[in-house]
Amino acid sequence: MSAQDAVAVAERLLALVKDLAAAPAQSKDAYTGALDVQRTCDELLRTVVGPLEYTVLIGESCQESAALHFVTQLGVADIIGEGTASLADLSERTGADARFLGVVMSCMLGRGYFVQESPNVYKNNALSEVLREAHPSSLKGAIGFVCDEGYNAASKLQEAAKSHGQASGSKLAFGFQGTVFDWMAAPEHAWRNERLGRAMKQLHMMANANVPADFEWNKLRGPVVDCGGGIGALEMALLKDEKNRGLEFTIVDIPKTVENGKKVWANLPGTVNFVAGDFLAPDVDASGIPKGSPTYLIRHVLHDWTDSEVVRILTNVRDAMAAAADQAPTLLVCEMLLREDSSRFVRTTSMQLLALNNGITRTQDAMIALLEQAGLEVKHVHHMRAVDSIIEAVLPARS
Numbered sequence: 001m002s003a004q005d006a007v008a009v010a011e012r013l014l015a016l017v018k019d020l021a022a023a024p025a026q027s028k029d030a031y032t033g034a035l036d037v038q039r040t041c042d043e044l045l046r047t048v049v050g051p052l053e054y055t056v057l058i059g060e061s062c063q064e065s066a067a068l069h070f071v072t073q074l075g076v077a078d079i080i081g082e083g084t085a086s087l088a089d090l091s092e093r094t095g096a097d098a099r100f101l102g103v104v105m106s107c108m109l110g111r112g113y114f115v116q117e118s119p120n121v122y123k124n125n126a127l128s129e130v131l132r133e134a135h136p137s138s139l140k141g142a143i144g145f146v147c148d149e150g151y152n153a154a155s156k157l158q159e160a161a162k163s164h165g166q167a168s169g170s171k172l173a174f175g176f177q178g179t180v181f182d183w184m185a186a187p188e189h190a191w192r193n194e195r196l197g198r199a200m201k202q203l204h205m206m207a208n209a210n211v212p213a214d215f216e217w218n219k220l221r222g223p224v225v226d227c228g229g230g231i232g233a234l235e236m237a238l239l240k241d242e243k244n245r246g247l248e249f250t251i252v253d254i255p256k257t258v259e260n261g262k263k264v265w266a267n268l269p270g271t272v273n274f275v276a277g278d279f280l281a282p283d284v285d286a287s288g289i290p291k292g293s294p295t296y297l298i299r300h301v302l303h304d305w306t307d308s309e310v311v312r313i314l315t316n317v318r319d320a321m322a323a324a325a326d327q328a329p330t331l332l333v334c335e336m337l338l339r340e341d342s343s344r345f346v347r348t349t350s351m352q353l354l355a356l357n358n359g360i361t362r363t364q365d366a367m368i369a370l371l372e373q374a375g376l377e378v379k380h381v382h383h384m385r386a387v388d389s390i391i392e393a394v395l396p397a398r399s
């Protein structure tokens with residue numbers, strides 16, 4: 001690759017950055033423009049450093065991830081707080097060897113985190129601030145989950161691939177039986193489950209913050225049955241908005257999650273009911289999914305399962321919808337869809353889904369094909385200023 005190639009990419013990048021600066025804030029153009037800039041920045045880096053260095057950088061990015069995990073878990077940014085801390089202070093407060101801390105902090109400084117005020121004395125900056133527990137956009141839980149469950153599960157991906165569905169990366173890494181959801185819901189892993197909840201909320205804030213605004217949730221007919229709705233993170237985001245306050249939700253999830261969800265909602269406003277069930281049950285009656293509701297919702301669930309499991313889940317939902325066929329019930333599937341221009345985040349998240357439960361981020365066509373296999377008809381796909389899209393499906397008209 002020549003210097004001329006790099007100049008051409010840099011000129012393209014400059015034009016994209018200028019377009020982005022001119023786009024109205026919060027507009028669809030600003031959203032897609034930022035993705036174009038991100039992709040082109042990466043292209044520029046590849047062009048400048050060349051294939052050898054670029055490949056080694058990707059290979060060694062697991063060390064950067066380890067450094068990020070190290071400082072986040074030890075609470076380095078929390079200890080530094082609004083002031084400064086020396087390597088010796090950090091070592092004393094965290095119990096970690098100063099030599100280890102020095103190497104890790106140097107790696108983090110190289111990626112733009114923290115500022116070195118004087119030799120071995122650090123203060124926070126905008127990047128390290130988001131590692132603080134109390135920061136309004138804290139990513140502490142997300143980094144803990146991604147770099148622990150996610151990373152350990154991914155380290156077993158080859159073994160999982162060779163087991164042809166018998167095992168998953170997370171099962172091999174953590175040695176549990178049953179599903180990753182049951183494992184995380186067990187009382188001895190309450191701290192993991194709690195961290196997962198925080199992680200999901202934090203990741204959504206980063207990638208899907210516009211979902212409440214970019215879809216007309218207030219037009220839905222309730223009660224909305226949210227299958228695999230967890231503790232109701234989406235409901236929390238939606239009910240913050242005055243115009244959605246009239247919506248009623250029923251969340252179906254595994255018993256332990258329902259127990260946790262009820263505790264969470266005991267002190268929150270809004271009509272959110274919980275039902276314990278199993279969306280993978282052999283039929284709708286055994287699944288516990290309430291029948292006859294005008295609206296069903298499945299968010300971030302289908303990407304956790306194989307095609308045959310997805311068809312099982314969707315068939316149960318379709319059968320629940322069929323009990324109110326005269327009301328023309330609607331199913332909303334809110335998921336990330338893989339596209340040719342999907343961002344780095346969508347692709348790395350897809351790796352994580354695969355490692356955790358043999359899940360997969362599907363293309364729009366693949367999702368539509370599974371919905372059709374389950375006897376549903378896709379009416380519309382809503383794209384938003386978010387990594388998620390919403391696929392709207394209905395029961396097919398009777399012939």
Ligand SMILES: C[S@@+](CC[C@H](N)C(=O)[O-])C[C@H]1O[C@@H](n2cnc3c(N)ncnc32)[C@H](O)[C@@H]1O
Pocket residue numbers: 179181200227228229230231232233234252253254257277278279280298299300301304
């Ligand atoms: C990735 S989480 C998504 C949670 C929620 N929809 C959201 O977007 O915040 C997947 C959810 O599926 C639930 N789940 C897993 N297996 C289930 C099953 N067999 N029946 C019902 N829910 C299940 C999990 O407990 C978890 O809450």
